[in-house]
Amino acid sequence: MLSIKNLSATVGDTTILRDLSLSVKPGEVHAIMGPNGAGKSTLGNILTGREGYDVTGGSVEFDGKNLLELDTEERAREGIFLAFQYPVEIPGVSNMEFLKAAVDAKRAHHGQEELSSVEFMKLARETCKQVRMDQAFLKRGVNEGFSGGEKKRNEILQMMLLEPRLCILDETDSGLDIDALQSVSDGVNAMRTADRGFIVVTHYQRLLDYIEPDFVHVLAKGRIVKSGTKELAKELEAKGYGWLDSEVA
């Protein structure tokens, strides 16, 4: 489904990713761990085509298409979703309007008709329940004045409504209390199906107790230095990231 080969990328003059390769097949959950500054968030930004992040080498294929040629919005409509570490507040635009615009854009891209307001409201309310988010948040401005947990729930709500093929969760566990972590993880787990892939970026092993990965990769200095199963995450938790330095060198 996703095939990253020898990807290098810069932000400004700084090289962040070096020769990174990763392959995600449908149904798989890949966790990417690593110390601060390893390039974990950059990967999500590159895969979604954020401005200011430049690919200097390598290739990314998504369902047989050259992903790097597509605009941010086209990637989203093709089925790539990034749950932001810091979801953006947009005052004045109601969450409901925003969600409907996103769903409509995707449906139009796939030749489907727009949902009527009534149909969409029903869908949005049901999905709200699944992520245990109060429906009042649909009326408010996008993420406006939401707590950390509410913002992350809203990300998962969007993910559920957009039904992406590949979900990238960028430090979704940061700033979450146990309750929010539980409902966010429940949402993710409910979406684990045989035809959907996940990349779960996290600093801590804790999240992986809730979302069990098939593979764990360690990212350091812009490249994957070690891959393994979920046991690797436990090892990292116990030993920290320092012991990997010798292997990177």
Add this chain to the structure above:
Amino acid sequence: MSEFQQQALELARQQQAPDWLAPLRTSGADQWAQAAWPTRRTEQWKYTPLIPLQKTWFNRWGEPDLAQAGSIDWIDPEASRLVFVNGRFAADLSSNDLPAEVVRFAEAGPEQRALIEQHLGQVVDSERHLFAALSNAWTDDGVLLHVPAGQQLSGPLYVVHVSTPEAEPTPAGQRLLIVLDSGAQASVVEHFASTADSQSGFVNSLTEVVVGDNARFRHCRVHLEQEDLIHVGGVHVNLGRASHMNGFTLAQGSRLKRIDYQINHRGEGAELVLNGIYLPRNRQLVDYHTNVEHCVPHCTTSETFRGIIGDSSRAVFNGRIHIHPDAQKTLAELSNKNLLTSDRAEVDTKPELEIYADDVRCAHGATVSQLDPTALYYLQSRGISRLEAEVMLSFGFINELLREAPEPALQAWLRRHLNVLLGRPEQLTRHLDTGIEDSLS
């Protein structure tokens, strides 16, 4: 006297106005003739040169094609309305059965005439407002709305001014006088529209309002004319004791568009909410000048103007609140925020507070910003196109003010037309038009 001043006086001479309006017309003409023509050194016109007006030659009044004007998109087709086309009353386009409280100057009875003579030209200070002097000189017809004490006008009244092309550039005057006696209530929408074709006319509009003690006045004024049209207009209001005004205004730009709001708190405890939106684009200009005078204690002003300035357009905002020595316990807030959506767009903003009383609570501020790239990326990462994301962010910027517009029909209409107002050709705002906000409430 400038050439344009002479032309304008010649135009006044061509009119055939009722005799009883002669005193107003004469004094207006005198003031107009004696006034110094504004230059760039005139503070009130510093950022808004009158060159487009001087460059256009106005020889005669219009003889509009009334039928053509019927093609405009009415804001609320069901509401009572009076329609003027290039300054001429269009009976066929207006409501058949207008409320009894409404009359044209041309058809005013003796009592109404007395009321007009008492107030017309008295709320506005035509010494300070040059184009009010011209409006006085040009007054041949107009609309009076008079709501007697304790009564309420049933439903909103729309006064629609449509501009249509003529063989040569034509001027048009628009005059509205509203008198709410004590405890009266009314909602008025002034809609300035034009047919789509290019037209280099000039609209000089003037609205005067007397809001009596304890009266409640809701007022919307939207300026949506085609961009070649020149419009200079003013709204002048006296607020009585414990009266309330909720005002909303919106303007697209044009070659020259200048709107003045002058609100006088004359009675203790008056409350004013005034919100405005301006949306110039292409090479247009919009200039809003507002001046609120707090002459007496215990009055409140909440004024918020926001502008989205695109392409190579320019906006001017000058908002002044003047608190006189006696106006203790005043609460006044003035906020102006601007969003520039292009590198070539420009805004000149000047919020002013002048305070001569010591026991007041006042705040004022202005900001200028651009579309937030992180917010754009966030929306795009959800599949929303760049253009649509820009419209959504722009909409978000002004939505709060739209929501507070006193007439729901106008709110809905503006939402529907938002893409056009923001200069977007495609139907990018379809999700804003689905009644989602309504169905949520």
